[in-house]
Amino acid sequence: MSAVDVALSPFHIESGYIHNRSESIVIYLTVAGSVIPMCILESDSIASVKLRIQTCKGFLVKKQKLVFEGKELSRNNSLVKDYGVSSGDVLHLILRVSNFLVVTVESAFRKEFEFQVDRFRNVGYLKQKIAEQAKGFAFINVEDQEILCNGEKLDDQRLIDDICKNRDAIVHLVVQKPAQICSKPAKRDLEIYVDSHVNEEGIHKKSPNVGFPLQPVIINPNLKFSPAIWSMLASATEGLKKWKNPIRSSEGTGGAYFMQHPSGNKYVAVFKPIDEEPMAVNNPRGLPPSTDGEGLKRGTKVGEGALREVAAYILDHPRTGPRSIDGEPETGFAGVPPTIMAKCLNSEFNHPHGYDGGPENIKVGSLQMFVKNYGSCEDMGPRDFPVEEVHKITVFDIRTANADRHAGNILMSREGGRIVLIPIDHGYCLPENKDIDLLSSFGWDLSSECALTLRISTMLLKKGASKGLSPFAIGSIMCRETLNKESVIERMVQKAYDSLLPGMSEAVFLETVSKIMDSELDNISLRLV
Numbered sequence: 001m002s003a004v005d006v007a008l009s010p011f012h013i014e015s016g017y018i019h020n021r022s023e024s025i026v027i028y029l030t031v032a033g034s035v036i037p038m039c040i041l042e043s044d045s046i047a048s049v050k051l052r053i054q055t056c057k058g059f060l061v062k063k064q065k066l067v068f069e070g071k072e073l074s075r076n077n078s079l080v081k082d083y084g085v086s087s088g089d090v091l092h093l094i095l096r097v098s099n100f101l102v103v104t105v106e107s108a109f110r111k112e113f114e115f116q117v118d119r120f121r122n123v124g125y126l127k128q129k130i131a132e133q134a135k136g137f138a139f140i141n142v143e144d145q146e147i148l149c150n151g152e153k154l155d156d157q158r159l160i161d162d163i164c165k166n167r168d169a170i171v172h173l174v175v176q177k178p179a180q181i182c183s184k185p186a187k188r189d190l191e192i193y194v195d196s197h198v199n200e201e202g203i204h205k206k207s208p209n210v211g212f213p214l215q216p217v218i219i220n221p222n223l224k225f226s227p228a229i230w231s232m233l234a235s236a237t238e239g240l241k242k243w244k245n246p247i248r249s250s251e252g253t254g255g256a257y258f259m260q261h262p263s264g265n266k267y268v269a270v271f272k273p274i275d276e277e278p279m280a281v282n283n284p285r286g287l288p289p290s291t292d293g294e295g296l297k298r299g300t301k302v303g304e305g306a307l308r309e310v311a312a313y314i315l316d317h318p319r320t321g322p323r324s325i326d327g328e329p330e331t332g333f334a335g336v337p338p339t340i341m342a343k344c345l346n347s348e349f350n351h352p353h354g355y356d357g358g359p360e361n362i363k364v365g366s367l368q369m370f371v372k373n374y375g376s377c378e379d380m381g382p383r384d385f386p387v388e389e390v391h392k393i394t395v396f397d398i399r400t401a402n403a404d405r406h407a408g409n410i411l412m413s414r415e416g417g418r419i420v421l422i423p424i425d426h427g428y429c430l431p432e433n434k435d436i437d438l439l440s441s442f443g444w445d446l447s448s449e450c451a452l453t454l455r456i457s458t459m460l461l462k463k464g465a466s467k468g469l470s471p472f473a474i475g476s477i478m479c480r481e482t483l484n485k486e487s488v489i490e491r492m493v494q495k496a497y498d499s500l501l502p503g504m505s506e507a508v509f510l511e512t513v514s515k516i517m518d519s520e521l522d523n524i525s526l527r528l529v
């Protein structure tokens with residue numbers, strides 16, 4: 001049964017589940033265009049609600065994101081009532097679904113090989129992958145392959161997602177010529193079993209691509225891009241010219257598009273348009289637009305995600321120090337992939353009000369280099385992760401007060417057999433702290449508030465490390481234990497703010513934070529000994 005099938009039937013209220021009827025409430029889950037009533041208790045934790053969704057609907061807990069009134073219910077230990085959810089409320093369920101399908105190639109007698117393929121690729125691409133994968137035991141040219149489904153020959157342009165939508169699919173591969181080079185007996189007919197995972201996405205739109213060169217948004221004309229960034233831009237532009245359209249990722253809460261290499265064989269970049277961010281007007285996941293401008297996470301603003309993505313790359317200093325304006329070296333300490341601001345015009349982006357190729361259809365967003373990976377850290381236990389790889393990301397997250405780090409936002413790659421972790425998705429770094437927000441009365445505007453967050457986070461990282469605190473201990477200082485209990489860092493900042501006299505400068509404020517932090521960290525170190 002597919003995700004879409006299960007989403008259509010309402011939840012049954014199991015006998016025995018509702019112990020205290022006075023506390024029970026009915027909420028409505030919206031998922032993949034359907035609305036599902038669900039009976040829960042106000043005292044249920046978010047974790048248990050997600051577990052019930054998994055039990056009743058089959059969506060894995062780790063693939064679920066629940067959103068209520070524009071805020072993600074991200075704290076699994078918090079209760080439904082902590083988030084102010086009450087009877088009759090509507091919760092949005094966002095599912096993170098893998099883009100990849102497992103393709104198994106079998107001969108009449110046994111399994112031959114297995115590989116992964118993106119569900120939004122076409123049959124022509126599947127043939128290329130088969131030719132590549134089959135090299136070890138037989139030589140199968142792309143042009144000699146015919147792929148059939150239910151006796152019908154499949155056109156090269158047909159999307160793989162179309163073939164196995166909502167179900168596993170078995171297609172037949174017929175190789176026209178006998179294999180020419182083979183280490184094992186040649187196979188004339190191979191059966192391909194395509195294992196389809198759930199898919200909540202709609203049908204991939206095929207519409208004409210009005211050519212428009214992808215362009216970097218240049219704010220400082222003195223800034224030079226590194227050769228790697230130019231090459232990413234050139235490949236993605238060439239790909240668009242060759243009608244290799246952007247492909248929307250089935251993962252994530254916003255619109256994220258894979259920009260293709262001109263060969264159509266690989267991705268070169270990920271483009272995230274500003275107007276498709278979570279809670280933005282053209283969000284393709286059906287999340288309602290923000291009513292107060294605040295994003296999915298506290299302290300972030302809708303439409304600033306792309307800027308934060310670019311900021312994350314710039315702030316990820318190389319080991320030698322801050323990157324110079326000529327863009328070199330391109331890799332920073334934590335390995336955030338090179339990211340720039342860009343604009344692009346393409347019909348494949350989400351245009352709910354229509355597409356005519358006019359200037360109003362141009363999208364501005366972050367363009368990040370695509371990193372070849374073997375999935376995210378969600379797909380693997382942490383035991384094999386090198387400690388320094390974990391620490392480099394911890395250091396980056398503490399400095400930028402990143403509000404959205406989870407295993408799904410760290411990709412896994414390999415360099416010479418060693419696991420390398422790549423941090424992605426930095427749309428929620430440098431949040432404005434609500435308490436620091438109060439400081440705007442002293443004349444600090446948005447950008448200086450973000451800068452202040454960065455300064456205080458960096459101060460905490462430096463002082464914490466010099467006092468021998470572990471990354472976990474430092475990270476805990478920045479996290480709230482419960483939804484409504486301020487974190488230790490929030491309390492320190494509040495204390496400094498309370499002791500400020502009108503008219504005092506930012507330098508004096510930071511000096512006060514520094515003193516408070518020293519004494520708090522000494523206490524924490526003593527408690528940990």
Ligand SMILES: Nc1ncnc2c1ncn2[C@@H]1O[C@H](COP(=O)(O)OP(=O)(O)OP(=O)(O)O)[C@@H](O)[C@H]1O
Binds near residue numbers: 249251408424
């Ligand atoms: N630089 C990259 N290289 C390779 N794949 C990437 C890269 N950036 C993003 N992706 C892929 O695209 C998917 C969607 O991106 P991402 O998670 O950043 O989107 P989002 O809408 O901001 O997500 P979220 O809901 O987690 O905030 C990711 O799951 C990942 O598989």
